[in-house]
Amino acid sequence: MNALRGREFDAVVVGGGLAGLAAAHRLAVAGRRVALVEKRDRLGGSSAMSGGWLALSGTALQRTAGVADSDALFLADMVATGGGFADELLLQALVEHQARAVEAIDRAGAWTDELKVSAGMTVARAHLIRIRDLLGFLESEARAAGAVIRRGCAAHALIWDGERVRGIRSESGDLTADAGVVLASGGFSRSRELLELFVPDQAGAMPYGGLGSTGDGLRMGWMLGAGLADIGHVAGTYGQHPETTDDEHELLTANYLGAILVNARGERFADESESYKVLGSAVLGQPGGMAHQVFDSVVRARSRPGVPLSDMERIDDLGHLVSAPTLTALEHGLGIPAGRLRRTVELYNESVSGRTEDGFGRTGLVNGVGPLVPVAVPPYYAYSAVTAMTSTYGGLSVAPDTSVTRVDGTRIAGLWAAGEIVGGFHGASYMTGTALTKALVFGIQAAETILER
Ligand SMILES: Cc1cc2nc3c(=O)[nH]c(=O)nc-3n(C[C@H](O)[C@H](O)[C@H](O)COP(=O)(O)OP(=O)(O)OC[C@H]3O[C@@H](n4cnc5c(N)ncnc54)[C@H](O)[C@@H]3O)c2cc1C
Structure with a gap:
C-alpha cells in the first residue's frame, strides 16, 4: 500500500x-x-x-x-x-x-x-x-x-x-x-x-x-x-445443497430439465419453470426451508457435465444425488411419508399427458418454454436443496x-x-x-x- x-x-x-x-x-x-x-x-x-x-x-x-x-x-x-x-x-x-x-x-x-x-x-x-x-x-x-x-x-x-x-x-x-x-x-x-x-x-x-x-x-x-x-x-436462489462449502458452485436446476420440486411432505408447491429467485422465496416457506428436485432417468440423461446449473455428475461425485429403483424406495430414502411422493408424481404425470390441468400452472420446462416430460422411467433421483443468498x-x-x-x-x-x-x-x-x-x-x-x- x-x-x-x-x-x-x-x-x-x-x-x-x-x-x-x-x-x-x-x-x-x-x-x-x-x-x-x-x-x-x-x-x-x-x-x-x-x-x-x-x-x-x-x-x-x-x-x-x-x-x-x-x-x-x-x-x-x-x-x-x-x-x-x-x-x-x-x-x-x-x-x-x-x-x-x-x-x-x-x-x-x-x-x-x-x-x-x-x-x-x-x-x-x-x-x-x-x-x-x-x-x-x-x-x-x-x-x-x-x-x-x-x-x-x-x-x-x-x-x-x-x-x-x-x-x-x-x-x-x-x-x-x-x-x-x-x-x-x-x-x-x-x-x-x-x-x-x-x-x-x-x-x-x-x-x-x-x-x-x-x-x-x-x-x-x-x-x-x-x-x-x-x-x-x-431474494435468494433455490437449488443449492445445504452442505456446499464457501467457495464451491453447486447449484442445480434439474427442474428446468424436467424435474418436479416436492417438499418434505412429498407435495409440489410451485410452478417449477419459474425463475429460481421466485422458487427461492417459495422454498423458504416450505417445511425445513428445503425442497427435493425429483426426476427420472430421462431427465438424468440430460445432465451436462461441466455446465453449471445442469451438471448432475458433479453433484453425484459430491455424494449429494440420491437414487432408487422405485418411487417408493426414493420416498423412503428421503423420509417422505409413505405413498405421498408416488401420488404426487401420478397427478403430475396426468397433467403432463394433457388429461388434467397442472395445479400450479406449469406448462413448460423453464419460463413456460420446452415440452414437459413425465417422471416415469426408473431409476429415480432426488437432489435436496435449499435457498441460498448468492x-x-x-x-x-x-x-x-x-x-x-x-x-x-x-x-x-x-x-x-x-x-x-x-x-x-x-x-x-x-x-x-x-x-x-x-x-x-x-x-x-x-x-x-x-x-x-
Ligand atoms: C454461486 C453463484 C453463481 C452465480 N452465477 C451467475 C451466473 O451464472 N450469471 C450471472 O449473471 N450471475 C451469476 N451470479 C451473480 C454474479 O456472479 C454477481 O452478481 C457478479 O459477479 C457481481 O460482480 P461484481 O463485480 O459486481 O461483484 P464481485 O464479483 O462480488 O466483486 C466485488 C469485489 O469487491 C470486493 N470488496 C467488497 N468490499 C470492498 C471494500 N470495502 N474494499 C475493497 N474491495 C471490496 C469483494 O471482496 C469482491 O472481490 C452468481 C453468483 C454466485 C454466488
Missing part, C-alpha cells in the same frame, strides 16, 4: 470482481492512472464463483444455433421478468452497450459453445463463458497498461471535498483521485445485518456469494445521500452513465457504481446471466463516462 501513498490517480476502483476489473482495464488501456483496491487476498469476488452464464442477444453463437433473438425481445423479456419494477432506461443501456461485453469476451477468448434458455428467457440467450479466463485477461491487460492493483486493501469511506468525491480512505491510508471513484464492491449477501434490515423474510436463506460481499460500498454511498433501488425485491440484486440508484444518484435524483459528483452494488436492473425477479452482463457492460461504461469528462 505504501507504494500507493502520495501518488495521484485519475480514478480509484473499489472491488476486484468483474465490474471493477472491467472498469480498471478500460481506464488503464486508455492511458489513465488507475488504482484498484480489493479487500480480500485474491481478486474475483462472486464473479469468480459464478456459473459464468451471460445473457446476450444477437450473438454469433445464437445465429449459428438458429435462435431468433433480437435486442427488442431481450429488452421485452427483461421488462417482463422485472414485473414492471426495473428501470427501463438502465435496461435499454444494457442492451445498447452489450457489444462491449461481446468484444471483451472475444478478446479474452472466453467463449464456450454452450447456449440455453434459462430463467426469464423466451429463447436461448444464456451464453456460458469461461469466467475465470475473462477475469484473468482483464487483470493482466490492466496491469500491463499500468493499473495499480492492490489486494488485501479494504476501502472504508469515500473522501468528499464538499463538492465531489476525491478518493477513498482505507486502513492503509488515503488514496486520492482527480476524477473520482468507481464503487464495484459487489452486493451484501454476506451481511446478515443488511439482509435483516431490508428483506427479513429472506434472512433464513443460506449465506453465500463472495466472502467480501458485505455491502461496504452501499454504506459508503448512503453516507453521501445515495438513493436505493430494487432493495425490497432481493447475490443481492438491489442497491445504489444510478443513471445510465453509472453516476450514483442521490435520493432526490441528483448526481453525486465524482462517484460511479457498477455491478451487483447497483439496483434498478432486475426489479421483481431475475433473468439468468444479466448480473454478469451488467457487471461487465457497466464496469466498462463507468470507465467510458470518466474518459468523456
